[in-house]
Amino acid sequence: MIGMNGSKISRDDIQHVALLSRLAFSEQEIDSFTRELNSILDYFTKLNELDTSNVQPTSHSIEMTNVFREDARKPSLTPEEALSNAPDQENGCFKVPKIIQEQ
Numbered sequence: 001m002i003g004m005n006g007s008k009i010s011r012d013d014i015q016h017v018a019l020l021s022r023l024a025f026s027e028q029e030i031d032s033f034t035r036e037l038n039s040i041l042d043y044f045t046k047l048n049e050l051d052t053s054n055v056q057p058t059s060h061s062i063e064m065t066n067v068f069r070e071d072a073r074k075p076s077l078t079p080e081e082a083l084s085n086a087p088d089q090e091n092g093c094f095k096v097p098k099i100i101q102e103q
Helices: 011-021 027-048 079-083
Strands: none
Touching: 011 027
16 A cells, blocks of 8 residues: 555555545545655655765754753652641541442
8 A cells, every 4th residue: 555665655545544534535635635645755765865874873863962850869758748638538548539430
């Protein structure tokens, strides 16, 4: 069907994907999508002609740095502190109303 091996996208391919996606396209839209997607595949074919033998593989086109703070261990709340503002508690746990949702 649709591939990077130089194959062209046909009207049948567009109609098949539309059917799977539950989309309805007019004849003009099918023609337009066929032309546009084939144009995109032609561009990828041009990119495959570039000599990249001296280009190092990267995961990003620009250098990435971590903008987050360093992880630091901090003391956590004691169970008593965590439950100090709880409206209701039982056996060292928050106690909440039972919620039953009917199907």
